[in-house]
Amino acid sequence: MIAPMTKVNIAFPRHLTTQILRFLQESELVHIIPASTDNQPNQTTPPATSRLAQIQFCLDFLTTVRQEFNLKPAKPKLKDRFKGNPQASLAELESRLEQLNLNQKLAEIKQHNQTLADIAIKQRELTEEKNLLEPWANLDITGAYLTGTTSSQVTLISLGFPEESLVQKQLTAIPTAIIQEINRQTSKNKKTGTIYWEVVAHKQDRARLHAVLKDTNATAINLPLSNQQTPRQRLAQIKQLLQDLKKQRHNLLQPARQLLKLELEFKYSYDALLHQQERERAQDQIIFLATSALIAGWLPRKFLRSFQKQLRSAYPSAYLSEVTPQPNERPPVALHNSSAIKPFEAVTDLYGKPAYHDLDPTPFLSLFFLISFGLALSDAGYGFVMATLTALTLKFIPLKRDLKKMIKLLMYTGFSTMVFGALMGSWFSIDLAKFSPNPLADLLLKLKILDPISQPITLLFVAFAIGLVQLLSARLIKAYDYYRQGRIKEALLDEVSWFTFISLLLAWIYTDNQILLWLTIANATLLVFTQGRQQKNIFVKFGSGLISLYGLINFMSDTLSYARLLALGLATGIIGLVVNLMADLVSHSFPIIGLVLAAVVLIIGHVFNLGINALGAFIHSGRLQFVEFFPKFIEGGGLAYKPLGRVGKYVDSPQEFSSI
Amino acid sequence: MTYGLFIALAGAAIAAILAGIGSIFGVRTAAQASAGVVSEDPDKFGKVLILTALPGSQGIYGFLAAIIISNATGILSGSPLDLSLQQGWAVLAAALPCALTCLFSGIYQGKVAAAGVNITAKKPDASGKGVILSAIVETYAVLGLLVTILIVNGLNLS
Numbered sequence: 001m002i003a004p005m006t007k008v009n010i011a012f013p014r015h016l017t018t019q020i021l022r023f024l025q026e027s028e029l030v031h032i033i034p035a036s037t038d039n040q041p042n043q044t045t046p047p048a049t050s051r052l053a054q055i056q057f058c059l060d061f062l063t064t065v066r067q068e069f070n071l072k073p074a075k076p077k078l079k080d081r082f083k084g085n086p087q088a089s090l091a092e093l094e095s096r097l098e099q100l101n102l103n104q105k106l107a108e109i110k111q112h113n114q115t116l117a118d119i120a121i122k123q124r125e126l127t128e129e130k131n132l133l134e135p136w137a138n139l140d141i142t143g144a145y146l147t148g149t150t151s152s153q154v155t156l157i158s159l160g161f162p163e164e165s166l167v168q169k170q171l172t173a174i175p176t177a178i179i180q181e182i183n184r185q186t187s188k189n190k191k192t193g194t195i196y197w198e199v200v201a202h203k204q205d206r207a208r209l210h211a212v213l214k215d216t217n218a219t220a221i222n223l224p225l226s227n228q229q230t231p232r233q234r235l236a237q238i239k240q241l242l243q244d245l246k247k248q249r250h251n252l253l254q255p256a257r258q259l260l261k262l263e264l265e266f267k268y269s270y271d272a273l274l275h276q277q278e279r280e281r282a283q284d285q286i287i288f289l290a291t292s293a294l295i296a297g298w299l300p301r302k303f304l305r306s307f308q309k310q311l312r313s314a315y316p317s318a319y320l321s322e323v324t325p326q327p328n329e330r331p332p333v334a335l336h337n338s339s340a341i342k343p344f345e346a347v348t349d350l351y352g353k354p355a356y357h358d359l360d361p362t363p364f365l366s367l368f369f370l371i372s373f374g375l376a377l378s379d380a381g382y383g384f385v386m387a388t389l390t391a392l393t394l395k396f397i398p399l400k401r402d403l404k405k406m407i408k409l410l411m412y413t414g415f416s417t418m419v420f421g422a423l424m425g426s427w428f429s430i431d432l433a434k435f436s437p438n439p440l441a442d443l444l445l446k447l448k449i450l451d452p453i454s455q456p457i458t459l460l461f462v463a464f465a466i467g468l469v470q471l472l473s474a475r476l477i478k479a480y481d482y483y484r485q486g487r488i489k490e491a492l493l494d495e496v497s498w499f500t501f502i503s504l505l506l507a508w509i510y511t512d513n514q515i516l517l518w519l520t521i522a523n524a525t526l527l528v529f530t531q532g533r534q535q536k537n538i539f540v541k542f543g544s545g546l547i548s549l550y551g552l553i554n555f556m557s558d559t560l561s562y563a564r565l566l567a568l569g570l571a572t573g574i575i576g577l578v579v580n581l582m583a584d585l586v587s588h589s590f591p592i593i594g595l596v597l598a599a600v601v602l603i604i605g606h607v608f609n610l611g612i613n614a615l616g617a618f619i620h621s622g623r624l625q626f627v628e629f630f631p632k633f634i635e636g637g638g639l640a641y642k643p644l645g646r647v648g649k650y651v652d653s654p655q656e657f658s659s660i
Numbered sequence: 661m662t663y664g665l666f667i668a669l670a671g672a673a674i675a676a677i678l679a680g681i682g683s684i685f686g687v688r689t690a691a692q693a694s695a696g697v698v699s700e701d702p703d704k705f706g707k708v709l710i711l712t713a714l715p716g717s718q719g720i721y722g723f724l725a726a727i728i729i730s731n732a733t734g735i736l737s738g739s740p741l742d743l744s745l746q747q748g749w750a751v752l753a754a755a756l757p758c759a760l761t762c763l764f765s766g767i768y769q770g771k772v773a774a775a776g777v778n779i780t781a782k783k784p785d786a787s788g789k790g791v792i793l794s795a796i797v798e799t800y801a802v803l804g805l806l807v808t809i810l811i812v813n814g815l816n817l818s
Contacts, residue, residue: 350706352788456731460724557802567720570727619713620720626710626788627795636788 001360003300005331005641009035010295010311012318017286017293021279021644023314024295026090028645028655029303031332035287035296046280048273054106055270061109062263065256068116084398087654088268090275090646097272100265109259112252119249123242129224130238135183135196136223136231143225148203155199155209156182159218161192170212176202177209196221267650274647282644296323298332299643331356333638341366343409346402351626353638359481361634365625368470370416372624375463376568376617377413378452379576380421381428382610387414400656413618422447424459424569428606429576452566452573460566467562467628468506471555474632475499481633493530501527502555524549558628564620572613579605664748665733665740671748671755672729675808678759679722679801682766686715689770693777700781707780707787711773714794718766721805725758728809732817741817754811761804769797 008030012020024030066072088096136156146154159167171177178200186193201209213220225234287294299307308320325331333353335345337360344366348354354361377383390411393399399407425432425448432448435441452459479495482488501523508516532544579602587598630636646653694708729751730736733743743751776790 350710351791352707352785454737456727456736460728554799556806557799560802560806561717561798563724563805564717564720567724567727571723619709620717623710623713623717623791626791627714630788631792637785639785 001336001363002354002356002358002638003302003334003336003641005298005334005356006301006304007296007298007323007325007329007331008304008320009323010297010318010320012293012295012315014288014291014293016315016318017283018279020295020315020318021282022090022094022275023311024282024644025275025279025646027307027310028643029299029307030295030297031299031641031643032282032285032295032297034285035294046277048277048280051102052270052273052277054102055266055273058106058109058266059263059270061113062260062266064116065112065252066260069253069256071257071260085648085650085652086264087652087657088271089654090272093268093272093275093651096265096268100262100269102269105259105262108255112255112259115252116249119245123245126238126242126245130235130242132221133223133225133231133235133238135185135194136221137183137235139182139198139231142228142230143223144227146223146225151203152200153203153206155201156196156221156223157199157213157218158194158196158221159216160194163217164195167212167216167218170216171199171209174201174205174208174212176205271648271651274649278644278647297644298641300334300336300641302336330639332641334641335360335362337362343405343412344369346406346409347622347625350622351630352636353640355635355638358634358636358638359477359484361625361630364473364477365629368466368473368629369621369625370412371420371466372562372565372621373413373617374416374420375466375565376621377417377572377613378420378424378569379426379429379572380418381426381430382572382606382614383414383417383419383421385414385610386614387411387418390414398657400652401658424448424450424452424573426452426573426576429573429580431580452570456566456570459569460563463562463565464559466565467559467624468502470562470624470629471558471632472499472502474629475502478633493533497523497527497530498551502552505552561628562624564624568613568616568620571616572609575609575613576606579609661740662742662744662748664743664745667745667748668729668733668743668751669735671752672726672733674752675725675729675755675759675762676722679725679762679766680719682763682801683716683719683722684766686718686766686768686770686773687712689767690715690773690777693774697777697781704780704784707784708777711776711780711787711790711794714773714791714798715766715770717798718762718769718801721758721801722762725755725805725808725812728812729755732812732815734818743817747815747817750815751812751817754808754815757804757811758801758808759804762801765797765801765804769794769801772797 010020010030024032135158139156141154146156148154157167168179171179180198180200181195182198183196184193185196199209212218223231225231229237282295285295304322311318311320333356335348335353337345341363344362347365347369348360348362374383390407393407394404394411421427422444425445427444432441432445436445450459450462475495475498479491479499482491482495501520504516504520504523507513508520527548528542528545530545531548532541532546535541535544582605583598583601586601587594590597646655690712694705694712697708698705727736733751734741773790773794776787776794779790780787
């Protein structure tokens, strides 16, 4: 049911704002709304946001450091793998934030980060230089000579193998040029490579040398060599520098390890700051006066008294009062259901919250959803797998409330699928008749009352029947809704009359009884006379009533929509059959490993089939509720109830894991 | 196999093919829009998933029409009937309403569903209304399927 909400005002001395907000966060009950309509939001960035960015920077640094120094955390044991985030109360988060000296740690981390970055840059520069100099290691002249002497110049060129003869010919054509080969590098396939030549020529031949370089693919190389060093000396120096940088980097390892120990503290502090940020956001909605402040909000009436008591005992100077809401105000919507029905809220949440004045559709959709899902997946083997896996997950893995709802729902649908699968004799799509003398096969065959593949039309009518029942129930539920609001006339004339009309029509079609025919016609006449009663003109009234019989077409199209259950059920069965067929083929094609391969085919195929068809069954069963069922009796579009409460990126609240 | 049976099966194939194509285009349009919304806000995934799945109904209707025809002609049970040429053409004609209505309704329902995804992006509380708008387009595909089923059953092939 939709929880009745009370609007409250909480007044308190202004200096207690942070404490009151913290109290609200821990109790997770009050949905805060702007206390006045003309409140200006705070324009400046609240301090929590910038500190959050700082902690995120620290956490990113720790991740980088872990990668750089390969400090992988110890491999988690199997049961710890599903542990998820640590849990802590809000008080514990805040105390850890205080203990962590954020500013000092931040300065330290910034410095280490800068050092790491600097080292990386220097390493890159030196390595580039090394790569440039390495081919010229055998060149025994210093940088001073590379600029040439008074009358001669030295040019270093590199060229590829194909150009060798051409360049050589052209260079020897220059009268004063002498070539000395410094290095020759062949690539792996021995076909191409680079040649490094030193060309010494008279300065007057400079132009001709340039012309040769322009005409061919040879390039002049500019070596960044200082005047006193030969390439070999510089290379040795670079090697030493690189080793020093490596040592510097290694020296960071120790402080990095120390910081890594604090990673958990950073995470707790991050979440503490997230809560502070939420409080600051909430402050925008508080009215502040000179010495007092006022929060307006909603909370479920069920918790009003206990919350009032808690607030009074914790903060005697604060006062909570109930307020009557304005007529056009929309209270937030929260669903409260028994623990058997609660998992189905996962389906309702997909559609959105019902409006506050609507009926809660969750209890009504429960049975129909289960039946639709069971028919659509229709394989008892798959149902068994789903039920067991989800049951095990629920028992052994701690789950948050929303996920727990979904898993429990899947467990229910697993059981439903087992029932329908057994009724249709489908156990992993195995042909039970082949195993007939076997007692187990005989037992399972006894349960089978319908074969989807040989009797598809019968199954189609079963699907239609389910649709009819659900659609007629929708009418009755709407009638109940009208009755609840005291609108008896609408209940009887708009809903019950249609219910009786359709029931009589179906009964007449099925039995061909004359009395039923007259009753149906009488009911139709009633509809024609009453459905147009909103209109002014008598003719329009009558015409509108006549047109309302068109609703029959809508009803028919809604019922036909349920045919998809047959389609989905058939699809699962047929794909399962094909998988079994393929496995059979494989097992006969190969002598010994055939059985192993067949097992692989079976597992992959059935897992795929289960996945695709379970998803399809869930979505289409949900769709049937949303499109054919819900709009008949709810308006939807309700505001979700979001109380000021715990948030968390790295740390969870123990309350999130409470039983649903 | 008589020509009549061949033409009847062509009808079943056409129903499945065209309706499937309609759903393919429809779901593609809706899914592209959904991906855009999820890229901004992953929490909306459940809501847009429903909208994306909506245009998939037409493919199911085409599949159903093909199954109904296969069942009526005896293919499904393994003992195909010997249909006359007229019967074959009649079955092909019966398959056309489902095939063509589902083709176009699938494509256009996809566009409406994409617009519904837009509603969900801007006003997540109103996503149910987008679902209903999208389902209105489907009514005509359902009517097409109904005509196909009625005619095939009315032919009394066996």
